[in-house]
Amino acid sequence: xxxxxxxxxxxxxxxxxxxxxxxxxxxxxxxxxxxxxxxxxxxxxxxxxxxxxxxxxxxxxxxxxxxxxxxxxxxxxxxxxxxxxxxxxxxxxxxxxxxxxxxxxxxxxxxxxxxxxxxxxxxxxxxxxxxxxxxxxxxxxxxxxxxxxxxxxxxxxxxxxxxxxxxxxxxxxxxxxxxxxxxxxxxxxxxxxxxxxxxxxxxxxxxxxxxxxxxxxxxxxxxxxxxxxxxxxxxxxxxxxxxxxxxxxxxxxxxxxxxxxxxxxxxxxxxxxxxxxxxxxxxxxxxxx
Amino acid sequence: xxxxxxxxxxxxxxxxxxxxxxxxxxxxxxxxxxxxxxxxxxxxxxxxxxxxxxxxxxxxxxxxxxxxxxxxxxxxxxxxxxxxxxxxxxxxxxxxxxxxxxxxxxxxxxxxxxxxxxxxxxxxxxxxxxxxxxxxxxxxxxxxxxxxxxxxxxxxxxxxxxxxxxxxxxxxxxxxxxxxxxxxxxxxxxxxxxxxxxxxxxxxxxxxxxxxxxxxxxxxxxxxxxxxxxxxxxxxxxxxxxxxxxxxxxxxxxxxxxxxxxxxxxxxxxxxxxxxxxxxxxxxxxxxx
Numbered sequence: 001x002x003x004x005x006x007x008x009x010x011x012x013x014x015x016x017x018x019x020x021x022x023x024x025x026x027x028x029x030x031x032x033x034x035x036x037x038x039x040x041x042x043x044x045x046x047x048x049x050x051x052x053x054x055x056x057x058x059x060x061x062x063x064x065x066x067x068x069x070x071x072x073x074x075x076x077x078x079x080x081x082x083x084x085x086x087x088x089x090x091x092x093x094x095x096x097x098x099x100x101x102x103x104x105x106x107x108x109x110x111x112x113x114x115x116x117x118x119x120x121x122x123x124x125x126x127x128x129x130x131x132x133x134x135x136x137x138x139x140x141x142x143x144x145x146x147x148x149x150x151x152x153x154x155x156x157x158x159x160x161x162x163x164x165x166x167x168x169x170x171x172x173x174x175x176x177x178x179x180x181x182x183x184x185x186x187x188x189x190x191x192x193x194x195x196x197x198x199x200x201x202x203x204x205x206x207x208x209x210x211x212x213x214x215x216x217x218x219x220x221x222x223x224x225x226x227x228x229x230x231x232x233x234x235x236x237x238x239x240x241x242x243x244x245x246x247x248x249x250x251x252x253x254x255x256x257x258x259x260x261x262x263x264x265x266x267x268x269x270x271x272x273x274x275x276x277x278x279x280x281x282x283x284x285x286x287x288x289x
Numbered sequence: 290x291x292x293x294x295x296x297x298x299x300x301x302x303x304x305x306x307x308x309x310x311x312x313x314x315x316x317x318x319x320x321x322x323x324x325x326x327x328x329x330x331x332x333x334x335x336x337x338x339x340x341x342x343x344x345x346x347x348x349x350x351x352x353x354x355x356x357x358x359x360x361x362x363x364x365x366x367x368x369x370x371x372x373x374x375x376x377x378x379x380x381x382x383x384x385x386x387x388x389x390x391x392x393x394x395x396x397x398x399x400x401x402x403x404x405x406x407x408x409x410x411x412x413x414x415x416x417x418x419x420x421x422x423x424x425x426x427x428x429x430x431x432x433x434x435x436x437x438x439x440x441x442x443x444x445x446x447x448x449x450x451x452x453x454x455x456x457x458x459x460x461x462x463x464x465x466x467x468x469x470x471x472x473x474x475x476x477x478x479x480x481x482x483x484x485x486x487x488x489x490x491x492x493x494x495x496x497x498x499x500x501x502x503x504x505x506x507x508x509x510x511x512x513x514x515x516x517x518x519x520x521x522x523x524x525x526x527x528x529x530x531x532x533x534x535x536x537x538x539x540x541x542x543x544x545x546x547x548x549x550x551x552x553x554x555x556x557x558x559x560x561x562x563x564x565x566x567x568x569x570x571x572x573x574x575x576x577x578x
Contacts (some may be wrong), residue, residue, distance in 0.1 A: 150450030152441050160484060161439030165477040181492045188454040191492055195449060198491020199484040203470040
């Protein structure tokens with residue numbers, strides 16, 4: 001019978017096998033969500049058990065996603081469906097991280113936004129002032145302007161132009177939640193935040209002042225602040241090149257799992273060498289056979 | 290009293306002054322519209338007279354615009370307001386030129402379009418088959434998806450995604466009417482076709498296979514075909530760097546007029562030397578004083 005962290009003997013076996021093994025050495029874990037804990041709506045087998053075991057062993061965990069349309073409140077239901085107990089403070093979404101980034105740089109800044117209600121919600125919770133007049137904006141914050149079917153959200157039909165005017169006429173700072181280009185969906189791919197970044201960047205001949213989501217380190221810094229631990233004591237567990245890049249840039253231990261969208265071969269062909277590779281998160285906790 | 294082409298003596302005076310003067314040497318003229326014949330809705334003084342004089346002197350003229358939203362039929366009323374008699378064949382708009390370009394490359398091609406009714410009209414007139422299913426598309430043709438107030442056109446809300454799918458899944462060719470980024474409007478700038486080009490290019494990591502409007506030569510080739518004259522016997526009259534670039538690339542005589550949006554100093558600071566410079570189109574026809 002296989003033995004899993006932190007049960008009697010498992011930790012010793014892991015330490016003996018490798019004193020640098022992530023569950024031996026790291027005190028905190030940042031988990032990517034899609035491809036690590038679930039695939040779309042389907043849970044990854046035994047992922048909830050792995051999280052529960054890490055917590056039982058005294059590890060701190062947070063969950064990180066480049067999602068640009070949902071608030072942390074919106075995400076609670078998703079984790080309930082996955083069977084992983086969380087509170088809002090355990091969730092570091094690109095919406096939340098972007099709001100934190102702007103609020104740290106300029107508290108109560110006037111923000112013109114492009115995106116979904118979940119982004120608006122997090123900007124408001126961070127104490128930022130949402131403005132509808134582009135000429136009054138100090139910041140432009142852009143997330144995805146598209147709904148799940150690929151239509152521009154009705155309430156965003158004028159917002160590409162509004163953002164353009166805030167940047168062109170009012171000299172606002174240009175912040176994007178995440179750089180993701182496209183996502184798979186039922187009837188074909190749909191645009192990510194990249195569509196809005198691309199439209200504005202082409203028109204203005206310049207890119208965003210900051211992109212918060214992976215592979216940028218901004219979102220990871222905010223996740224580490226939530227963990228309350230230095231990067232060197234934490235591991236980033238993910239299924240994509242962007243996860244590994246963001247973790248490496250911060251000096252974290254990087255753990256690649258094969259349960260997601262990217263193969264290990266593809267990852268290595270991009271020149272990225274993770275510190276550890278497992279089939280799935282529960283395998284990271286396995287002490288034998 | 291000043292003498293103007295082609296009145297008695299004017300042609301001789303112009304020939305004597307410069308045997309290469311455009312109205313001496315050139316048989317055909319391509320006129321940019323905004324900044325040359327009008328400024329927005331306001332006519333440039335004596336521009337209709339200049340066109341009438343050129344025609345009276347046996348010159349062929351066509352009018353060229355990067356407009357990506359209007360059909361030639363739509364444009365007839367604009368020229369009527371300007372007091373310049375035209376038929377559709379005298380007008381080479383980016384909508385029309387794009388339709389011609391695609392129809393020459395692949396007659397009756399299946400086209401998925403992003404843009405305004407004027408673009409649709411010209412695509413249909415060129416015998417192309419407009420399709421609503423992105424997976425059936427052989428070509429994606431994009432113009433501006435925005436109306437005059439800067440809102441995404443209601444009937445275009447799903448079309449960025451449709452174009453993305455046609456390009457990503459169906460391998461359609463990617464054609465843009467024009468590269469213009471932004472335009473001035475009453476309440477601030479509004480997006481040009483560049484917003485759509487930028488969104489798709491960022492998502493797909495590649496630009497259009499062809500952009501038809503200035504400074505590309507595709508639209509000029511179609512205008513020269515309408516004139517029925519070789520480039521070396523024709524002049525391009527415009528107020529912008531893109532006009533001069535397109536004309537030079539084709540080996541045409543280039544005539545810059547100071548009646549538009551760009552100063553001569555700005556033009557020269559971009560390293561562009563036009564063959565001739567006049568205050569306005571009527572000045573090109575002036576033989577003395």
